[in-house]
Every structure is written in C-alpha cells, then in structure tokens.
Amino acid sequence: MQYLFCKRNFYFKFFFICKLFLFVSIYSFAQKTIAITIDDLPSALPKISLMHSVEINNKLIAELDKKKVPVIGFVNEFMVAVDGEEEERTEMLRKWVSKGLELGNHTYSHTGFTTGNFHKYENEIRKGEIITNKVLGEKGKKVRYFRPPFLKIGSTVPEKEKLNLFLADMNYTLAPATIESSDFVFNLIYLKAKVQDDTATMRSIAKEYLDFTLNRLKFYEEVSEKTAGEIIPQIFLCHANDINADHMAELLHLFTNEGYRFISLDKALEHPFYHEADDYIGNEGISWLLRHSNVEDREVFFKIMPKVKPKIRKEYEAVQDNQFIFLLEERIKGASVRVWLLFAFLGFIILLVFFFRVLFQKLNSKLNFYSKFLVIYINEFETGMNTNLINLKNKSIL
Ligand SMILES: [Zn+2]
Numbered sequence: 001m002q003y004l005f006c007k008r009n010f011y012f013k014f015f016f017i018c019k020l021f022l023f024v025s026i027y028s029f030a031q032k033t034i035a036i037t038i039d040d041l042p043s044a045l046p047k048i049s050l051m052h053s054v055e056i057n058n059k060l061i062a063e064l065d066k067k068k069v070p071v072i073g074f075v076n077e078f079m080v081a082v083d084g085e086e087e088e089r090t091e092m093l094r095k096w097v098s099k100g101l102e103l104g105n106h107t108y109s110h111t112g113f114t115t116g117n118f119h120k121y122e123n124e125i126r127k128g129e130i131i132t133n134k135v136l137g138e139k140g141k142k143v144r145y146f147r148p149p150f151l152k153i154g155s156t157v158p159e160k161e162k163l164n165l166f167l168a169d170m171n172y173t174l175a176p177a178t179i180e181s182s183d184f185v186f187n188l189i190y191l192k193a194k195v196q197d198d199t200a201t202m203r204s205i206a207k208e209y210l211d212f213t214l215n216r217l218k219f220y221e222e223v224s225e226k227t228a229g230e231i232i233p234q235i236f237l238c239h240a241n242d243i244n245a246d247h248m249a250e251l252l253h254l255f256t257n258e259g260y261r262f263i264s265l266d267k268a269l270e271h272p273f274y275h276e277a278d279d280y281i282g283n284e285g286i287s288w289l290l291r292h293s294n295v296e297d298r299e300v301f302f303k304i305m306p307k308v309k310p311k312i313r314k315e316y317e318a319v320q321d322n323q324f325i326f327l328l329e330e331r332i333k334g335a336s337v338r339v340w341l342l343f344a345f346l347g348f349i350i351l352l353v354f355f356f357r358v359l360f361q362k363l364n365s366k367l368n369f370y371s372k373f374l375v376i377y378i379n380e381f382e383t384g385m386n387t388n389l390i391n392l393k394n395k396s397i398l
Contacts, residue, residue: 031259031260031261032231032234032258032259032260032261033233033234033260033261033262033263033267033268034233034234034235034236034255034260034261034262034263034268035070035072035233035234035235035236035262035263035264035265035267035268036064036069036071036072036236036238036252036262037071037072037073037074037147037175037177037235037236037237037238037265038060038071038072038073038074038238038239038240038244039073039074039106039147039149039237039238039239039240040074040076040079040106040110040239040240040241041057041073041074041075041076041079041092041093041096041103041106041240042056042057042075042079042080042089042092042093042240043056043057043079043240043241044184044187044239044240044241045191045241046079050082050085050088050089053079053089053092054088054092055245056240056241056242056245057092057095057096057240057245058095059245059246059248060240060244060245060248061095061096061099061101063248063249063252064099064101064248065099065101067249067252067262069252069262070100070101070102070262070263070264070265071101071102072101072102072103072104072145072175072264072265073096073101073102073103073104073240074103074104074105074106074145074147074175075093075103075104075105075106075128075131075132076106076107076108076109076110076128077108077127077128077129077130077131077132078108078109078110080092080093080131081131086131090131090134090135093131093132093135094135094138097135097136097138097139097141102144102145102264102265103132103135103136103143104132104143104144104145104146104147104175105125105128105129105132105143105145105146105147105172106128106146106147106149107121107124107125107128107148107149108123108124108125108127108128109124109128110149111124111149112148112149112150112152112285113148113149113152113153113154113159113163114152114155114283115155115156115159115283118159118162118163121163122166125146125166125167125170125172126170129143143172144171144172144173145172145173145174145175145265146167146170146172146173146174146175147175147177147237148163148174148285150285151176151177151237151285151286151287152283152284152285153174155281155282155283156281157281160278173269175235175265176235176274176288177235177236177237177287177288178220178224178232178234178235178236178287178288178289179216179217179220179234179235179236179237179287180216180236180237180238180287181209181212181213181216181217181238182212182308183209183213183238183239183241183243183244184239184241185308185312185313185316186205186206186208186209186212186243186308186312186316187209187239187241187242187243187244188316188319188320189201189205189312189315189316189319190202190205190206190209190242190243190246191241191242191243192319193205194242202246205243205312206243206246206247206250208309208312209243209247210247210250210251210254212306212308213251213254214254214258215306216305216306217234217254217255217258219301219304219305219306220234220287220289223287223289223290223293223301224289226293226297227289227290227292227293227297228273228289228292232271232273232274232289233263233267233268233270233271234260234268235265235268235288236255238251273288273292274288276292278291278292280292280298290302
C-alpha cells in the first residue's frame with residue numbers, strides 16, 4: 001500500500017512537471033515579440049544642437065539600459081560629422097555601444113532611394129558607415145544593418161534587385177519595419193509645447209501619441225494575421241526625438257502590456273516571413289507586412305489603417321518650418337545661464353552672511369567692552385574709586 005502510494009505520488013509529480021513544462025513551452029512559444037528600432041541617430045531634427053542631442057540620447061539610453069531592451073539605432077552621420085563637435089557627437093554613439101546597443105547605417109544625410117539616383121544612393125550608404133564602423137570597431141564589431149530612409153527600397157523589381165545586390169556586396173542586411181506610428185508628427189507639436197513651457201499640451205500630445213501607437217499596433221496585428229497567418233515578430237520604427245526620450249518608459253510599457261517581449265532585430269529577422277520577396281511595385285515607404293499583402297487586401301488595409309487626427313496633422317503642418325527649435329536652443333542656453341546666476345546669487349548670500357557674522361562679533365565685543373566700562377565707571381563714580389577703570393583701560397580686556 002505504502003509502495004503503491006509512493007508510486008502514485010511519483011507518477012503524479014512526473015505528470016505535473018510534464019504539464020508545467022508543456023504550459024511554459026506553449027506560453028513562451030505563443031508570446032508576442034517585438035524589436036525596437038530607433039532611426040535618425042543622434043537626433044531626428046537637423047536644427048537640434050549638441051546639448052539638446054546629448055539630452056535626448058542620454059534619456060533614451062538610460063531607459064533602454066534600465067529595461068535591458070536590445071535596441072538598434074540607425075545613424076545619419078551628417079549629424080555626427082558636425083564641424084567642431086564631431087568628437088562629442090561620436091561620443092554619443094560610443095555610449096550606445098557601451099550599453100550593448102547595436103548601431104546601423106541610415107545613409108549619410110538621410111537620402112531616400114528614388115528612381116535615377118542609385119549612384120548617389122550607393123555613395124550615401126558608403127559614406128554613412130565611416131564613423132559608425134570606427135565606433136563599433138573599437139569593440140571588435142562592424143555595421144551589419146541598413147535601414148532605408150523613408151523605408152524606400154525601389155519602385156520597380158529591377159531597382160529592388162539592384163539595391164539587394166549592392167547591400168549583399170557590402171555585407172549588409174536590410175532592416176525592414178512592420179509598425180510605425182508617425183512619432184515625428186506628434187514630436188514637433190510636443191517640442192513646440194516644450195519651448196513654450198506648455199506642460200498641459202505636452203502631456204496631452206504624449207497621450208495622443210501613445211494611444212495612436214496602440215491603435216497602430218492592433219491594426220498591424222490584424223494585418224499580420226491576415227497576411228502571414230500569425231502575428232510575426234514585429235519590428236517597431238521610431239526616432240531619436242524628444243517625445244520618445246521623455247516617454248520611452250510608457251512606450252515600452254504599452255508593448256509589454258499588450259503581451260509583447262522585447263527581442264533583438266537579429267532574432268526578429270529569423271522569422272521566414274522576412275525572407276520572402278515582396279511584389280509591391282511603388283515608391284511608398286510602407287510596412288513590410290503591407291508589402292506582402294495581396295493587392296485587394298492592401299487597398300482595404302490602407303483605407304482602414306488608423307490615421308493621425310486631422311487636427312493634429314494640421315498643427316504639425318503649421319509648425320513644420322522648425323523655426324521654433326531655435327527658440328528652444330535659446331531656452332536651453334537661457335536655463336543654463338539661469339543656473340549659473342543662481343549659483344552666483346547663493347555665493348553672494350553666503351559671503352554676506354559671513355561678513356555680517358564677523359561684523360556682529362566685533363560689534364558685540366565692543367558693546368560688551370563699553371557696557372562693562374559704563375557699569376564700572378558709574379559704580380566707581382558713585383564710590384569715588386577708579387582702580388578697576390584704570391585696569392580695564394590699560395588691559396583693554398573684555
Ligand atoms: Zn529616417
């Protein structure tokens with residue numbers, strides 16, 4: 001009986017462990033995955049100063065490092081090779097690499113691939129890897145991925161083939177994207193609000209961006225199920241800008257809240273769907289999923305795809321000239337001047353307190369002396385004796 005009981009116990013434990021193992025395997029297999037990619041390093045807008053750029057990069061790196069998200073950043077080296085600032089800007093890239101983050105090529109000056117410019121495009125790719133390769137080379141690595149600006153990879157089959165051959169020749173892997181949520185639109189309005197210290201607008205536009213990202217994520221899940229038959233490992237595209245730097249924690253939370261686990265681009269691209277040739281003919285930079293949809297489905301998807309609200313689009317168009325960014329730079333410089341003024345003021349107050357303390361000590365000692373002198377004088381005047389008064393005068397005590 002005892003033996004039977006033990007045997008039953010053994011079988012019970014064995015089946016329990018098997019069930020647990022099966023559950024864990026199914027769960028980890030079914031969990032959705034996503035690779036985060038950040039374009040336009042070191043900063044997405046050309047008028048952004050070095051100081052502003054450093055702030056954006058530091059915030060992004062800190063949050064990604066804290067959550068250990070294996071991100072890849074795609075560099076535009078024209079924003080690194082800035083006269084007089086190249087060393088500091090290169091240092092920002094070094095910081096990415098020092099935290100184990102990957103860097104890729106995004107052309108030298110963010111040039112899109114259009115018909116007839118292939119020669120220029122090739123040069124842009126060659127020129128766009130020099131500093132990045134130097135930085136990666138210090139860690140024994142080299143640039144492996146190419147992200148085409150505007151996701152344009154050629155309008156025709158021969159153009160696409162030409163680019164693929166060139167990239168293969170350069171040992172590059174094309175980095176596609178499945179989801180983007182127009183962060184650049186929200187960012188410009190956010191930045192303008194930041195310049196004006198309008199925290200209410202900053203908060204509301206950040207919320208609009210996060211809500212819109214969630215809508216786009218759900219939309220692309222549908223596209224993925226219809227096109228690939230499952231939710232494939234997603235590749236999210238966003239930019240090195242203020243709205244992402246200030247709200248990366250919420251953005252990452254949005255994905256984990258939807259059941260996603262973060263993976264590297266390497267890992268995402270292992271899925272066979274990323275190795276299928278697309279038959280999309282056109283010059284639009286569209287999601288890898290939409291490139292692989294059939295023509296009828298694609299038209300439906302374009303119609304039902306969540307769009308940026310017209311009010312936000314209008315605001316974005318109104319501030320697109322970026323002139324206000326200069327105001328932001330002035331504000332940042334103004335803020336640092338204010339910090340120095342505050343230090344100077346505090347120093348002055350400390351000196352003032354010290355001065356008055358010494359002064360009061362001196363006065364106090366003088367007052368002490370004269371009050372004692374007066375008391376003795378009155379006392380001796382009344383008694384007719386002046387011995388103590390003479391002593392006090394001679395020793396100048398007290
Ligand atoms: Zn870009």
